Amino acid sequence: MCKVVYRHADGTETALDADEGQSLMNIAVQHGVPGIIGECGGELMCATCHVYVVSPETGGPATEEEDEMLEFAACPRRENSRLCCQLVVGPDVEFVVETPEAQR
Ligand code: FES
Numbered sequence: 512m513c514k515v516v517y518r519h520a521d522g523t524e525t526a527l528d529a530d531e532g533q534s535l536m537n538i539a540v541q542h543g544v545p546g547i548i549g550e551c552g553g554e555l556m557c558a559t560c561h562v563y564v565v566s567p568e569t570g571g572p573a574t575e576e577e578d579e580m581l582e583f584a585a586c587p588r589r590e591n592s593r594l595c596c597q598l599v600v601g602p603d604v605e606f607v608v609e610t611p612e613a614q615r
Pocket residue numbers: 536548549550551552553554555556557558559560580594595596597
């Protein structure tokens with residue numbers, strides 16, 4: 512069991528336990544976490560799952576496809592921007608991400 516923390520632009524946060532192998536987008540959508548839409552279901556076609564990764568570091572390198580799709584994110588891209596449909600929970604990892612003010 513792993514922990515994922517979503518910090519929201521209004522200062523609140525949502526902390527959830529997650530099973531290994533789930534994407535942060537799927538976890539958020541299943542639990543109705545505000546600020547994550549995941550419109551394309553994780554197919555790298557929407558950028559409505561944009562987050563800023565606080566830890567662990569950037570969550571790893573983005574693929575070329577993710578990197579291109581990040582250009583379409585509604586809020587400004589930062590060095591730690593990722594599409595959370597591409598971030599998968601691993602064993603004993605605690606993810607902390609910030610959700611942007613808007614997704615579209
Ligand atoms: S859910 Fe569409 S790019 Fe992540």
